[in-house]
Amino acid sequence: MSAQFLQFLLAGLTVGAIYALVALGFSIIYNASHVINFAQGEFVMIGGMCTVWLANAGWPLPLAIAAAVLLAALLGLALAKLAVEPARGASVVTLIIITIGASILLRGLATIVWDKKYHALKPFSGEMPIHIGGATLLPQSLWVLGVTLVVVLLLSWFFGRTLLGKALLATSHNRLAAQLVGISVRRVLLVAFGLSAALGAVAGILIAPITFTSWDVGVMLGLKGFAAAVLGGMGSGPGAVVGGLALGIIEAMGAGYLSSAYKDALAFVIILAVLFFMPSGLLGQRSADRV
């Protein structure tokens, strides 16, 4: 019984780490602009597909990964500069719809530049399963967990210790005050998008050897990352991580102990439950409006 539980837990943590990275992307952009970027899932897809494409073309894997993350970051910057910035004064709903349009565009571009087939990326360090207490773990899962941990630590250093990171945080707390202090909120927006896109790409590359990658993996991953961000509290960094891991584990346990057929439904049931009972999520700040 406990070996089974451990197996589900490990599977849940692996996929939860990916959700956490995607959720972090959502939170960073939400902080910088109160926009929910529904193209986030597409950056995940671009990371995986671009790496597969370059690796198949003969590039060494680390170089392919770096190039894919860079491409995603550039696309994120392009999205901010060309689609979000010109619509600066528009309502939040309009901006969200713009990001949905961008996601459809990116998916279409992916089918033209690449193809519509499923692709497998070679695991970073082999496929020999590791046996732990009756359960098995792929080496790739260790990569996922390890890199996610490193990324989370780097982000907390970035936001806590660097001027640019603090500028991002300041903008999220009070936009007007940040502008008055001399922070260029336009630059903050660009950095936020670029950073989130890079995070999404990293998630896509890490998970591609385990699940396959194709032009439309971004849809589900983006939505589940969004569910994780909502669960943890939209806009909260630690919330995104907690929400991601929690969602991954809930999904794995649900598939294992309840019904495997309704695994996807769990994420969306969670969104509904959170929005009904706890709209600010687990670790989010309760917002108050002055009347």
Add this chain to the structure above:
Amino acid sequence: MKHRAWFAAALLAAATATQAQAPIRIGTFLAVTGPAAFLGDPEQKTLELYVEKLNAAGGVLGRQLQLVAYDSAGDAEKARTFAKRLIEQDKVDLIVGGSTTGETMAVVPLIEQAGMPFISLAGAVVIVEPVKKWVFKTPHSDRQACQRIFVDMKARGTTRIALISGAGGFDKSMRAQCLGVAKDHGIEIVADESYGAGDTDMTAQLTKIKNTLGVQAVLNAGFGQGPAIVTKNYRQLSIGAPLYQSHGVASKQYIQLAGGAADGVRLPAAALLVAETLLDSDPQKKVVLGYKRDYEARFKSDVSTFGGHAWDGLMLAVEALKKAGSTDKARVRDALESVRGFMGTAGVFNYSPTDHVGLDVSGFRMLEIRKGDWTLAR
């Protein structure tokens, strides 16, 4: 007055001339993209290649063939829309298509209503059971796959197995068929798990199977990327029992996706995949080797049985057209139903009013994947 008569005669001659040259329109809707792409893509390529070859050799009944093709992306709704378009707007003479069971079944009511001869390239037995007047199919049915697999299992002394299947039409149908015929072959199904359509991780279901006592083999009923993930997860969990797949994975793409995990997997498939290793005395060898060489020379990629199903469908359609001597839909249908002894890539076809599958189990060979390639299982 004389000029007008000449003019009218010239117009009439031109009209009848163009009428005789009007191409025979063969419609198709295939899952060229999407989750069933490794079914639809070789099917489309095969149809295009052979329509071209037939036209170069003079066409059929003195007329050229014209292929009207749509990509349904494995979506039953889109398949319906395209089938409607083929019947009503493009006014095709017959349809060879429907890569997946879901798409085929969605289209059947339209076909029956319009009285359009339809050769499906999908697997489930529900397509032809109960027999529908206008609907035929070329792949072996899922029931035949279950039977072939169970025969092999029994021969190896396996009696208790676990079943894992997906959510698609073919998956569900094959699962139901296997549950139905298991007892006839002395097989007991002790575990029955399922996964969703877009699921990327089946370790939960496989862990439950692993912990079920007495499982001697596992059968995965499905096609597309689902079985590839099941195969990878299977090796990850180090489940020692042999893994059987259906003929829905009979494509090199499955081996590419599953990688090294596919070694040792057994599946029933057409002899097409091992054409070179067949004995010269094998009656299937000429047809399968010919198709394999043509396809690989033109497209520089390995054959799959799905392209083979499309070849069978097209050639059966051509045979029916020739027998009927016209494109009259009712005559073509009757001609198709009376085809006997036609050698296709999947085996010998013998259609009849009660049998619209045409194949028997003899064309189905048991294959095993070794070192990333197909071999006949020992």
